Amino acid sequence: MLRDISFSLSLPSSLAITGPNGSGKTTLLEIIAGIQRPTKGTVRLFRDDTELRRPWHHETGYVSPRLRLYDELTAQELIEFTCASRSTLRNRADEFLAMFGLTGHRKKMLSRYSSGMAQRLKCILAFISEPPILLLDEPGSNLDREGKEALFRYLESVRSERIIIIATNEKEEADFCGERISLG
Amino acid sequence: MVKTIIAHIKKDFRIEFRNRYAVSVSFSFAFTTTLAISLAAGGIPFSPQTHAVILWVIMFFTAMSGLAHIFVREEDRGTSLFLRLNSPALAVFTAKLLYNVLLFFVLQCMILPVYLFFMQLDVQSPLFFLGYVFLGGIALSSSLTILAAIVARAGARGALFPVISLPVSLPVLWVVIQGTSRSLGRAGFSSPGDMVFLLAFSGTITAVSYLLFEFVWHD
Numbered sequence: 078m079l080r081d082i083s084f085s086l087s088l089p090s091s092l093a094i095t096g097p098n099g100s101g102k103t104t105l106l107e108i109i110a111g112i113q114r115p116t117k118g119t120v121r122l123f124r125d126d127t128e129l130r131r132p133w134h135h136e137t138g139y140v141s142p143r144l145r146l147y148d149e150l151t152a153q154e155l156i157e158f159t160c161a162s163r164s165t166l167r168n169r170a171d172e173f174l175a176m177f178g179l180t181g182h183r184k185k186m187l188s189r190y191s192s193g194m195a196q197r198l199k200c201i202l203a204f205i206s207e208p209p210i211l212l213l214d215e216p217g218s219n220l221d222r223e224g225k226e227a228l229f230r231y232l233e234s235v236r237s238e239r240i241i242i243i244a245t246n247e248k249e250e251a252d253f254c255g256e257r258i259s260l261g
Numbered sequence: 262m263v264k265t266i267i268a269h270i271k272k273d274f275r276i277e278f279r280n281r282y283a284v285s286v287s288f289s290f291a292f293t294t295t296l297a298i299s300l301a302a303g304g305i306p307f308s309p310q311t312h313a314v315i316l317w318v319i320m321f322f323t324a325m326s327g328l329a330h331i332f333v334r335e336e337d338r339g340t341s342l343f344l345r346l347n348s349p350a351l352a353v354f355t356a357k358l359l360y361n362v363l364l365f366f367v368l369q370c371m372i373l374p375v376y377l378f379f380m381q382l383d384v385q386s387p388l389f390f391l392g393y394v395f396l397g398g399i400a401l402s403s404s405l406t407i408l409a410a411i412v413a414r415a416g417a418r419g420a421l422f423p424v425i426s427l428p429v430s431l432p433v434l435w436v437v438i439q440g441t442s443r444s445l446g447r448a449g450f451s452s453p454g455d456m457v458f459l460l461a462f463s464g465t466i467t468a469v470s471y472l473l474f475e476f477v478w479h480d
Contacts (some may be wrong), residue, residue, distance in 0.1 A: 112345065139346055145339035149279040150272065161268030161349040 079105055084258060088209060091241040093254035100261030103141065105213045109242065110139050122210065133224075138203035140196075141214040148188035152179055152198050155187070156205065165222040167207040174203045177227050200228055210240045217247055225252035229253060262352055269348065269356030270363075274333065282334075287327035290374040294319050299379035307380070309445035313438045316376055320394075321371065321401065321434060323368055328361045328405045329422050332413035339411075354474040358406045358467065365402040371393060381460060382445070390444040395436035396459040403463045404429050407470035410477050433462055 078250060079101040086092055093100045093125045093142050107113040122136055174180045179199040187195065194221040196213060205209065211232075217225050231255065243250050251257060277283055298315060307315070335341040344353055373394065376382065384390045405426060412422045438453040 110346070112342065143339070144343055144346075146343060147272070147340055148278060148338075149276045153470070154272070154275065158268050158272050159347055161264050162352070166456075 078243065079108075079260070082118075082258075082260075086239055086240050089237050091245070091254040092257065093251040093257045094244040095246060095247075095257060101179030102260060103143070105130075105215050105260070106139075106141070106214050106242065106244050107149065109210075110137050110212050112139075120227055122189060124256055128160045129223075134159075136237055137210045137212055138206065138208040139212045139214075140199050140203045140216050143214070144199055146187050146195060146198065146202075151184050151186055152190075152201075154181040155198065155202065156183075157167060159202045159205060162207040169205060169207075173205055177201055178223060193221055193224055196220050197224050197227070200231075203232060206238055209238075211235075211242070213241070213245075213248075214249070215245055216243060217245070217250055225249070262349075265348055265352040265358070266356045269352060269358050269367060273350055273356065273360045274363075276334075278365070283327040283330045284296070285298055285367065287323045287368050288325050289369050290367070291319050291323045295372070296374050296377050303378075308341070309444045310438075312380065312445055313442035315380075316394075316441065317434055317438050319372065319376070319395070320369065321430065323372060324365055324401050324405055325423055325426060327368060328365060329448055330411060331357050331361055331364075331406070332409045336413040348469075350475045350478045351471070353478065354406075354470065356411070358403060358470070360405045361402040361409075362399055364400050366395065369398050383446055384445055386444040390441065392456060393437055393440040393444055395458075396456055397433060397441070397464075399467070400433040400437070400459045400463045401430060403470070404433065404466045407466065407473060407477070410474060423455040429466075433459065436462075 082105065084092070091153070094105060104113060108115050109122070130213065150158070152174070153170075156174075159165070160170070171180070174183055177200060179194065179197055179201070180196060182190070190198065195215075197252055200216065203213075216228055220228060229249075235241075243254055244253055293437050332341075335344060377384070407424065408426050408429060412425065415421055436455050440459075
């Protein structure tokens with residue numbers, strides 16, 4: 078249950094949402110993303126009321142452990158599908174695959190991916206359309222040291238032009254953000 | 262929007278061809294049933310009306326076993342959240358509808374020769390027979406697609422889908438059985454009313470589906 082939460086962020090900024098398990102970090106991110114509707118209150122993104130908004134829009138990129146991908150597709154096919162769905166050009170696909178170390182695995186079925194590789198791919202799918210708001214729910218989960226380095230290298234490169242919200246209990250991820258709110 | 266819809270259809274066919282779930286289950290059912298009826302009948306000739314009923318019972322249950330899969334698979338595997346985040350509801354529904362119409366068309370193309378061969382069926386008006394079969398297929402798959410979307414969001418899907426599908430599909434089955442029966446017999450094609458009904462039914466159910474789907478998908 079989330080109560081009495083109020084904050085505003087301007088572009089660019091970064092916010093860490095911390096709190097114990099069950100405190101509502103994921104729920105808050107999902108409400109911002111438009112996946113869940115708040116029972117009371119509103120979320121406004123660029124003056125757009127989330128009560129009327131659907132999860133599909135170009136403003137947010139979302140990474141979450143709840144997100145499941147298609148085991149029967151390859152990374153390449155999933156990137157092509159995401160780009161076509163979001164009307165994004167695919168010309169940065171190679172760059173993102175290289176950045177997250179998946180170039181050699183692009184034609185491998187996702188059923189053969191490890192959980193860390195799947196997490197890297199989720200990051201690519203969220204970032205490739207270059208949305209102004211990045212909503213990251215425990216983005217470092219399942220990532221090894223190299224994966225985390227790639228993630229933070231990318232986030233560092235875009236932090237001056239994006240709003241980045243990270244729900245986490247990891248100190249490294251929370252410390253990356255300029256602001257912090259704690260739930261629970 | 263068109264690119265998005267094409268991307269969805271390509272993705273769904275890729276997944277289907279890689280695991281062949283819907284095609285295998287549906288065709289196995291249709292083949293086994295046709296073979297069983299053919300063996301049980303033991304060469305006894307059926308009337309055109311009986312053939313039409315048997316054919317459409319097979320078609321209906323083939324559709325039941327294959328077409329719900331398109332939405333149920335997304336919910337069961339948890340990939341529906343990925344779709345919700347990446348595509349507008351309108352594109353998702355259009356793609357799933359076209360996929361189901363195409364999949365059922367493919368299934369019909371596999372079932373019909375099997376039925377004609379095993380039941381030694383003599384079609385008097387082949388053109389109208391095919392017209393009824395394929396228009397009936399479009400009407401069935403368009404009504405079952407929105408029902409599949411509703412059922413996928415509910416519990417006890419296996420029991421719910423046939424129960425809610427039957428009353429919606431009954432008018433289609435009634436009309437298409439009458440039409441198929443006439444095209445198999447000597448009566449041939451009498452009036453375009455049946456075909457117009459099938460087209461109107463498909464159009465109406467699709468229009469209502471578009472109005473409903475946004476709520477079914479997101480709420």
